[in-house]
Amino acid sequence: MRYSLKQVxxxxxxxxxxxxxxxxxxxxxLRASPAFRRWAKSFPFQFPVKAGEGLKSLSSFSTxxxxxxxxxxxxxxxxxxxxxxxxxxxxxxxxxxxxVYKRGLKLIHIPSTWLSAxxxxxxxxxALNLLGAKNQIGTFYPSQQTIxxxxxxxxxxxxxxxxxxGELVKAAILSxxxxxxxxxxxxxxxxxxxxxxLPQAIKVKMKIVAxxxxxxxxxxxxxxxxxxxxHVLEAVQGLSHGAAVRQGLLFAIDVSERAGRLNxxxxxxxxxxxxxxxxEQTANPVRERDARKALLHDKKRGDGQQxxxxxxxxxxxxxxxxxAVERLIAIGIETGxxx
Numbered sequence: 001m002r003y004s005l006k007q008v009x010x011x012x013x014x015x016x017x018x019x020x021x022x023x024x025x026x027x028x029x030l031r032a033s034p035a036f037r038r039w040a041k042s043f044p045f046q047f048p049v050k051a052g053e054g055l056k057s058l059s060s061f062s063t064x065x066x067x068x069x070x071x072x073x074x075x076x077x078x079x080x081x082x083x084x085x086x087x088x089x090x091x092x093x094x095x096x097x098x099x100v101y102k103r104g105l106k107l108i109h110i111p112s113t114w115l116s117a118x119x120x121x122x123x124x125x126x127a128l129n130l131l132g133a134k135n136q137i138g139t140f141y142p143s144q145q146t147i148x149x150x151x152x153x154x155x156x157x158x159x160x161x162x163x164x165x166g167e168l169v170k171a172a173i174l175s176x177x178x179x180x181x182x183x184x185x186x187x188x189x190x191x192x193x194x195x196x197x198l199p200q201a202i203k204v205k206m207k208i209v210a211x212x213x214x215x216x217x218x219x220x221x222x223x224x225x226x227x228x229x230x231h232v233l234e235a236v237q238g239l240s241h242g243a244a245v246r247q248g249l250l251f252a253i254d255v256s257e258r259a260g261r262l263n264x265x266x267x268x269x270x271x272x273x274x275x276x277x278x279x280e281q282t283a284n285p286v287r288e289r290d291a292r293k294a295l296l297h298d299k300k301r302g303d304g305q306q307x308x309x310x311x312x313x314x315x316x317x318x319x320x321x322x323x324a325v326e327r328l329i330a331i332g333i334e335t336g337x338x339x
């Protein structure tokens with residue numbers, strides 16, 4: 001299935017067949033984005049949802065699907081489109097719905113956050129949560145298109161910019177090319193900086209996805225760089241995903257040094273570079289028992305007490321390696337991440 005990425009200045013530039021579209025959107029956008037509110041009025045079938053991890057439950061999915069079916073069930077067929085407008089939770093939820101309703105509808109993403117614009121709206125993963133564990137149910141269902149809307153993304157609060165920085169920097173490390181090496185963060189117009197760098201960061205991700213679209217080869221696992229301990233901080237301390245990934249990148253440097261993949265000089269160079277991009281160790285230490293519990297629930301857990309961890313060797317080169325959970329905990333204690 002062919003995928004396309006489109007950047008537009010405003011909602012006025014978006015044209016979809018409204019009479020055959022199921023519009024699923026974060027209900028907060030009605031207040032947060034007057035431009036979206038005006039644009040959405042013309043869609044006859046629109047379904048606002050409450051964004052957040054609570055949306056991705058089986059009960060929420062069942063209620064939502066029954067509601068949609070009562071409204072459009074007699075008319076909708078596989079030529080219809082699900083248009084998802086929101087952040088990562090809305091994209092995961094609406095994408096899963098599109099992948100299973102009527103055995104698969106067309107799908108378009110319009111991400112409303114920097115994090116979803118850089119990461120979750122690309123690559124075809126959909127997900128629901130199960131019994132408190134994230135993304136345990138899902139499908140691989142690529143969208144036909146992701147549309148980035150400048151007026152929507154630049155209206156995001158400044159704090160949301162920070163959420164996008166971690167994934168942007170992760171892409172730069174994975175890329176290792178001229179773009180990644182020259183990535184610098186300006187003092188002003190941070191939103192414009194992210195907007196300009198979005199296409200290159202997305203290109204890095206999609207190149208990796210194309211080589212392993214269904215995660216059968218392990219290649220796609222490199223996209224988890226910074227996520228292993230990031231997910232611990234997200235689960236235990238309630239950090240936003242973007243903030244957690246930024247801290248997870250620093251933890252990955254610590255582990256890479258102790259695994260013999262980075263020497264001390266190169267590790268310090270990485271830390272100094274990340275500091276220029278606003279990424280420094282700020283998270284409070286996690287209690288050992290909480291860290292262990294979170295790590296043992298990680299989806300990347302291999303056999304027994306091992307995790308597939310992404311180590312950094314240099315810009316543009318990372319390595320997948322199985323590391324014991326207890327070894328990660330010991331490194332975390334030694335470096336002040338775990339107490």
